Amino acid sequence: MQPEEGLPLLEGKVALVTGGASGIGRGAALKFAQEGARVGLLDFNPDRLDEAVAEVEAAGPGAMALQADVRDPAALNAAVGQLTERYGRLDILFANAGINGVWAAVDDITPDEYDQTMDINLKGTFLSINAALPHLRQQGGAIVITSSVNGTRMFSNCGASVYAASKAAQLALGKMLAIELARARIRVNVICPGSVTTNISENTLHRGRQGLRYLLQAPAGNVPLTDGAPATPEQVARVVLFLVSDLAAHVTGEVIYIDGAQSLLFG
């Protein structure tokens, strides 16, 4: 199917965005709404959620707040149930919720800290997909997973080893599912943002990693396209919009880096 000229790209579609209350998720939810989709914003953090939903609702045909922890399958299923009950279908999942977690020497990361990062970033992606799949299977759809340059192209952020491992695993999961779900006409793609203006640093705990790093300071102009300025969430959101829309109707199992050539400059 090809997009029709002049129509919003996501007319009639229903989307679920995890980590929807802030940063990239909020930017994507807003973009989806502006293109005609009804959107469920799922987030663990209730504080920002209502404000984000109000903004997204004002921009499009409908939005709802879904407070849930992506580690909790029952809560995810309930949230997806609420969304599909209200809007009648689900076409798009943006599996985006994630944390940086503890960035520290590997021998200083506790098993619980490891679990927290992996459970939110990787298991949360797995559980979100499984909660959405029965509905996506009804008519086909699109899944986009937020991975990162860390763990896929950049390996120099010493201390971020568990985070990077979770991001690499998300990428492999996405590619495997692209094939598995192609038959159901569900496309699965992965985005790898570089530096983006978000509040992810709020859920990053740096603990004594100074001595680990080879480069204490990133090289000047480390984002070549912008002389060092990070991407805006909106720039990332536009790529997500492309991937979930019919513009990308034949694109699946694909990975798109949104980093202004940052990872070509240093790995």
Place this chain on the structure above:
Amino acid sequence: MDGKVALVTGGASGIGRGAALKFAQEGARVGLLDFNPDRLEAAAAEVDAAGPGAMALQADVRDPAALPHLRIRGGSIVITTSVNGSRMYSNVGASVYAASRAARLALGKMLALELARDRIRVNVICPGSVATNIWDNTWVLDREGRRVASEFPVVVVPLSGDKPATAEQIANVVLFLVPDMASHVTGEVVVIDGAQSLLKG
């Protein structure tokens, strides 16, 4: 793409023609460059009718003197490569083609960094099977005996149940890479193959 001017090489047919048409529909003026004059006029007329302007530029891309002078002040370059040579290596006999495609990929990535300072983004697309007339310039000579024997599954394009992509599906991705939707995307490779290269490498 209002107010933009685009040059499409290989613009007379297939993916190039599809992209030129898409650019025009989005408001760009387009130059269609091709070696083959036969299809060029028809393609330029079609693109002209769809947007604010199009012109036919007959030239051989091997001849620098024949190519239009380009001075891009900020902008976007998209290079067409292929799944062959970047993700698929099983088309025995297509080795020179695949090598040329791999070289274009590396060239694109190198230039993404070199031209970032000038605000020129450079990206690469890798289509899988597409309905085009590229077979008109393909010569297959006695390669059956050299192919690695493999019974391949009936379905080779998982997403579309074996149908190749349309030129328009590829053009839509080029359109995404060109204007502001991809404003922070450079040095990137987008594979458009309906998961074909994940099934058969």
